[in-house]
Amino acid sequence: MTTALYLEHYLDSLEHLPIELQRNFTLMRDLDARAQGLMKDIDKLADDYLKNLKKESPEKKKEQLTHIQNLFNKAKEYGDDKVQLAIQTYELVDKHIRRLDSDLARFEAEIQDKALNSSRAQEESNASKKGRKKLKEKEKRKKGAAGTTSEDESKTARKKQKKAGAVGSGAQVESTALGHPADVLDMPVDPNEPTYCLCHQVSYGEMIGCDNPDCPIEWxxxxxxxxxxxxxxxxxxPKCTQDRKKK
Incomplete structure (x- = not known):
């Protein structure tokens, strides 16, 4: 139940409370006024009785005392009604206070439940996000490993191709001596063709590979x-030889 509904229901229950309280307070004032009036009459009758105590006959005295006693009894009834009405008024207000306390307790419990559910939902969402993030990272690592393997395989294939090209070129040089490297250097270089050597030219003639596995040129x-x-x-x-001498 929302805050607005709690407030609406509670205000509905309070709709008739002011009227009931006003009625009870009016009745209590009326009872108090009647009791006060009787007490004044009793005081006056008591004074008259004491003044004429020696003059009145026993029957008259008894009659006056009985009348005074009846007035006392009536005043007591008014007082008892007033007290009873005050108790009813207190219980009426206390009933609404207890209902308000009960509604507040239920409302606070609902707020705590909603906060707990929201916290659990947030934790589940965070856990789900972490799981998806770990899965993505795992997939990235797999793709990276696959790419590295593919790159290594590609490098190996290119190295084999270089060796094969070098062997083929060597066979050609043996049959035609050294060839004419100057003629080759004058030829236009294909941008897609890999270059080697200190001259940064394509593969031609007989070539030799450097035995340093970390050589940046290789052939x-x-x-x-x-x-x-x-x-x-x-x-x-020459470069690797110079580096080895420095070490």
Whole structure:
């Protein structure tokens, strides 16, 4: 139940309360006025009785005392009615106070339940977001690993292709001597063709690979590194040889 409904229902229950309270207070004032009037009459009769105590006959005295006693009894009835009416008025107001306390307790319980449910929903939403984030990160890692593997495979394939090209070029050089590298350098370079060596040209003639696995160039033309035949053992390019000497 919303706050507006609680307030509306409570105000509906209070609709007749002012009228009932006004009626009870009016009756209590009336009873009090009657009791006060009787007490004045009793005081006057008591004074007359005391003044004429020696003059009146016993029957007259008894009659006056009985009348005074009846007036006292009537005043007591008015007082009892007034007290009873005051108790009813108190209980009437107390009933509405108890209802207000009950509605407030229920309203606070509902607010706490809503806050708890909202907190749980927020936690579930955060957990779901974290789960989706972890899943995305896992997928990214898988894609990254797959891309790295593919890149490594591509590098291996290119290296094999280079070696095959170098072997083929070597066979050609053996049958036609060294060829004419100057003629090759004058030829236009295809932008999609990979370049090698210190001259940054495409593969041609016989080539040799540097035995340093971290060599940035890898393959070199025989003529560019001053070779006419393939040397025995491991061979390092001029740059890698200089770096090894520094170490």
């Amino acid at each position: 070199f033309h025989f003529a560019c590194v001053g070779l006419t035949t393939k040397p025995k053992g491991k061979w390092y390019c």
